[in-house]
Amino acid sequence: MSKVMIVDDAAFMRITIKNMLKKSPHEVVGEAENGRVAVERYKALRPDIITMDITMPEMDGLTALKEIMSINPSANVIMVSAMGQEAMVREAIMNGAKGFIVKPFKEDGILAAIDKLA
Template sequence: MARILIVDDKKFMRNTLKNILTSDNHVVAGEAKDGKAAVRLYRELRPDLVTMDIIMPEMSGLEAIKIIRAEFPDAKIIMCSAMGQQKMIIEAIEAGAKDFLVKPFDDCRLLEAINRVLK
């Protein structure tokens, strides 16, 4: 059971992720709808893992991951995006993402990635 911060600008996507995570006995520590809120909540909550969208208003997931990883080098972040462009995947991994999932993703693939990253 892990404490997970969900970051996505779409409410339905946050709800979808929440349902998948809670069905696998994980705890949703918090939710953010942009990168700025994600950074603030990460500092407050210190979750075990973050699922982070890339394209968001205010601050992108790529910007947020860079700030979080600079302050917390051991932060575990899985990027989730509808855009599976090679360039973005490489940027996310270089910024410190532990995995990259392309939306819409399979529930099993998400849980597999989470469990692998948490080990």
């Protein structure tokens, strides 16, 4: 069982991922609606796995990823991306993202990804 934090500016995406994880052994310990909040919450909650949206207001997912990796170089961050964000996904990978999923994704996709990192 892993502690998961969901970072997405869209409440819809957060609730969707949360619902998908309901049936898994993993526990959603926190959510954040932008990168800045995500970094704050990361420090406090120390989740095992983070799903990180890329396009967000205030602080985007890439910047948050970098900050989190500087706090904990072995943090498990899965980027939540969409077609058209290739350049940013690439940069995320170079900055230590453990992988990425592409919207729209299915329940088994995100569960498999989290299971793998758990």
